Amino acid sequence: MMLTEQQKVLVKATVPILRESGVALTDYFYKRMLNNNPELKETFNMGHQRSGAQASALAGAVLAYAENIDDPMVLAPVVELICNKHVSLNIQAPDYNIVGENLLYSISEVLSIPMDAPLIDAWKAAYFQLADLFIATEKKLYEEQAAKVGSWVGWRNFVVDKKVRESNEVTSYYFVPEDGKAIPLFKPGQYVTVRVYVSELGIKQPRQYSLSNMPGEDFLRISVKREDPHQEGQNPGYVSSTLHNIINEKDVVELTAPIGNFVLVNPSNVNVLISAGVGLTPMVSMLKSLSNQSSKAVHFIHTSRGSTAHALRDEVKGIASSNDTVKLHINYRNISSTDVQGEDYHTHGHLNLNDLSADWLPADADYYLCGPIAFMQEKRKELVEFGISNDRIHSEAFSTGGVPA
Incomplete structure (x- = not known):
């Protein structure tokens, strides 16, 4: 028409x-x-x-x-x-x-x-x-x-092979296909949709989660934040609550194939990964892939409410300690008496990218942002103020809608 x-x-x-x-x-x-x-x-x-x-x-x-x-x-x-x-x-x-x-x-x-x-x-x-x-x-x-080899269209049954607590609010789920057949190579940064039965609603419900593991492994991993109904006036998430409270190892869920256009533009370039909270999940996938295939620097900048909320911390530290191309900067908004500066975190309080030295933010690097909308808007503004071209800044929203510039 x-x-x-x-x-x-x-x-x-x-x-x-x-x-x-x-x-x-x-x-x-x-x-x-x-x-x-x-x-x-x-x-x-x-x-x-x-x-x-x-x-x-x-x-x-x-x-x-x-x-x-x-x-x-x-x-x-x-x-x-x-x-x-x-x-x-x-x-x-x-x-x-x-x-x-x-x-x-x-x-x-x-x-x-x-x-x-x-x-x-x-x-x-x-x-x-x-x-x-x-x-x-x-x-x-x-x-x-x-x-695509190993891929599929529509819904496919997967078994929860492992359920691993990563922090006081994030748990990882390792999925393997129920049919025992292959799974596809995905691009770091992509996501899957998980669909589970929500007893509160009496129906199945879908939710998109970034993959937090590296392509080429024999499982798909997501790392899910428990949505606290008392935090910031939010309602609990139907799917996240079901995953945390109901779904256990050996249970079956439905997945659609990995997809998404928040992916590495140029793996052979210097890449700066900037995240907040559970927004680190696609960044971990990117980090693991880059540390295995690129000789260029990877700058991993992450902010969390504190050490107890910091998911996948040991995994990321392990990657950084074994690869001298990876630079790690961790910011905690709140620190505890047991947190050690330089080991557990590097700065505390509000993360402002303009406070970092110039070598952290090269003009010719590619930048990736993931976290709450306000965080990404603020960091994009700081990067532009620092002199980074807007077309080098890539954002992912793990909620409804896109990321306003």
């Missing part, structure tokens, strides 16, 4: 409404769609529905699309990010018809616009233009998965 110039004008005319009421519209849309199609509750993260994160992310995406309707390819990086996430959830082409129908009816019902109005026709053309782009992009990703 081709958008006419008049339809583009109509879509752009909705921008002010989307800025003001976009979240209300998308919240209504999700409730409408999941009520009419309850089977999709096993595809969408109900924790994000509960928190409103999903509605906010979709509202931002719809607004960005309307603002750039004359040249949607401006949004290509966002489209690539979303398509990777869709494939990780096994979203298929027919699902776009369900989403499109409910979105159009939501626009009509929330804005009190008849379904036969020109504006609805305009948004129908706009939506299916975008859907065609998504479907074509995802088709290529599915084909790549199907062709």
Whole structure:
């Protein structure tokens, strides 16, 4: 369906409404769609529905699309990010018809616009233009998965081979395929989607987790933070709570194949890995791979609330101690009487990259950020202030939506 110039004008005319009421519209849309199609509750993260994160992310995406309707390819990086996430959830082409129908009816019902109005026709053309782009992009990703040795399309059963406590809030899960067949070589930084039955909801739920092990091993490992409902006013995560409290060794979970575009751009260059909290998980995968294959320096900069919250600490220290190309800088926001400076941590308090010496932040290095959104926004700003080009800075969001620059 081709958008006419008049339809583009109509879509752009909705921008002010989307800025003001976009979240209300998308919240209504999700409730409408999941009520009419309850089977999709096993595809969408109900924790994000509960928190409103999903509605906010979709509202931002719809607004960005309307603002750039004359040249949607401006949004290509966002489209690539979303398509990777869709494939990780096994979203298929027919699902776009369900989403499109409910979105159009939501626009009509929330804005009190008849379904036969020109504006609805305009948004129908706009939506299916975008859907065609998504479907074509995802088709290529599915084909790549199907062709890759050891990979698969859709859900595959894995057994929890090991469950290892890494800190007072992070536990690692080692998965091996139930069918005993091969697993694929993934790219350091990629993630899998784990789906488990959540008794509280009475349905299965998916959640994406970065892989924290190195490609080429005979298992897939994720390291999961327990979401504390009393911490920062957050609700407990349905999947993380189930993994921590219910799932044990020998249990079976469902996984989709590794995917994601937060990967090393140039392994042969100097790479600086900057993380906070559980954001270190893809960085550990990158670090292990780089320490095995690159002769260039790797700078690993990590901040944690303290030693008891610092996951995979001994593993990272072991890599650094056995490889003189790896430089390690650990920051604790809070230190205890047993923490030894220079051994357990290097600085404490708030991590500011501008406080590091210039040799930590080379102008020609590639930079990778992972952690809470505010952390990544702040570190990107500090790097730019330090003189690092924006195109050398790569970010990963392990929550709904992307990372605003």
